[in-house]
Amino acid sequence: MSRIEWTENDHATTGTATGADRHAEASVQHARWHSESGAAPPRRVAVVDDRTKAAIAYRLACEGTALLWSGDFHGARQLLAALARRIDRKAPAPRKAPAPGSPPAPGATVADSFHLHRRARGHRARVLGMLLVRLDDDYALTLRRAPDVRAACHEAYGPPDGPMVVSLRELLGVIGAHEWRSKGVPVPALDGDRIHPHYGVFSPVRGEYVDLVARAPLPDAAVRDAPRPRTAFDIGTGTGVLAAVLARRGVDRVVATDINPRALACARGNVERLGLAGRVEVVDTGLFPPGRAALAVCNPPWLPARPTSAVEQGVYDQGGAMLHGFLDGLADHLEPAGEGWLILSDLAEHLELRSREQLLAAFDAAGLRVVDRLDIAPRHPRATDATDPLHAARAAEVTSLWRLTPG
Structure with a gap:
């Protein structure tokens, strides 16, 4: 278990000492450290108020001192918010990605622009992540005018295990996720019924991808007298929204x-x-469950890059591991006349992270052929x-549902 340590009543680094502070006795405190992005506990911590x-806080955060x-x-x-404004002011002007099909600027590519953009966002997240808060034994946030975050933290982190x-920035994300979970997200394909996402699960x-699954023609089942698939697999279900849409469409x-x-x-x-x-x-397993299905659906993360947090795992799939795992295992998990539905954005193609030729070659290598493609x-x-x-890349993006069969 990682722990973080700091000294109370030590205002030397922040320039906030008063007469009362100077007479207060300094004491060393510690608590459990938690970071959804996997960041190591900071080595230097200054108590601030x-x-x-903002100028002092920004300098300390950039130098690697966390601010409790x-x-x-x-x-x-x-x-x-003040730290964010300072970061954005001092950041170099972002290099815009050239429009798809246009020649890149000398020494720059669309992929370069993407990686520079991610690097800048990563730096921003690291600096803003230096502002910390302490949660008590029951996740209570004992700051003046603080909201009650106990329910939100319990949902995100599980049962409390001492001060943390x-x-x-992470706590605000936890609070926002609690609100989304409480209110839910209306889904037109479910006749307006709501899906309630949990913290760390892609909402x-x-x-668009839900609409594609709602309107794609269901494949013939393995036997003639079955007008719809008897069994379907939803690979990487997340919130369960696609599984719910398939069940509402009549999948047994x-x-x-x-x-x-x-x-x-x-x-x-x-x-x-x-x-x-x-x-x-709902089954706890990697990719395919045992057996075969008349339909297997997968909406993998769309960009083949390394995620840096739990939330990013819904967007980034390092090396396209999930995409290739689904394609390579599909033929062995389909019934005769069954189909695989791959829902995938072409944003990676516009960002030059993966080409259309590479995607089609992956279909061929897995022994799959394209029956149809629906775009949105x-x-x-x-x-x-x-x-x-x-x-330019986002404006040109198209999300597709690829209907695939063995052979």
Whole structure:
């Protein structure tokens, strides 16, 4: 278990000492350290509060000193926003990715722009992650005007295990996830019923891929007298939204798989809430469950890059491991006349992280042929944000459902 240590009443590094501070006795404190991104506990920690100037906080954070907040909760949020503004002001102007098909600038490629963009976002996340808060034994946040975060933290982290220190930025994400989980996300393909995402599980706020599964023609089952697939696999189910859509479309039995404990709990909760527990089975396994199905659906992370946090695992798939695992195992897990549905954005192609030729070659290597492809354009706001350094690639993005069969 990683731990973090700091000294209370030591204001020398932050320039906030008062007469009372100078007479207070310094004491060494410690607590459990938690980071969803896997960051190591900081070696240097300074206790800061509302008297700490943003310029000093920014300098300390950039030098690798973490800032443990002890003041007003809203003051902590204001300092976090001030740090973000300073990072954005000092960052070099982002190099915009050239439009697809246009020649890149000398010495630059679209992939270079993507990696520079991720590097800048990573630096931003590291600096902002230096502002920390302490949670008590029961996850209580004992700061002035602090909200009650105990339920949100219990959902995200499980039962408490003593005092814990986390970054404020992460805690705000936990609070936001709790709100999403409480309210749910309406899904038109489920007749407006809601999916309730858990912290660390990719939310279906981008509904294009769900719409594709809702309107793709179901394949013939393995026997003539069955008008629909008897069994379907939903590989990497996440929230369980695609499994629910398939069950609502009339699939007799859906086996939904995942290896993320948060996703498994999330999918099971959604399936039960939608009244589909008798038709959807959520299984803890990597990729395919035992047996064969008339339909296997997979919506893998779309970009072949290394995720840096639990949330990013829904977007980034290092080396395309899940994509290739699904393709390579598909033929051995389909019934005769069965189909595999691969839902994949072509954003990686526009970012020059994977070519269409490489994708088609992966189909061939797995012994698969394309029966059909359904396409849909993105509807999310970033697709029309001209200030985004990756705007050209996002604007050209298309999400496809590839209907694949062996042979």
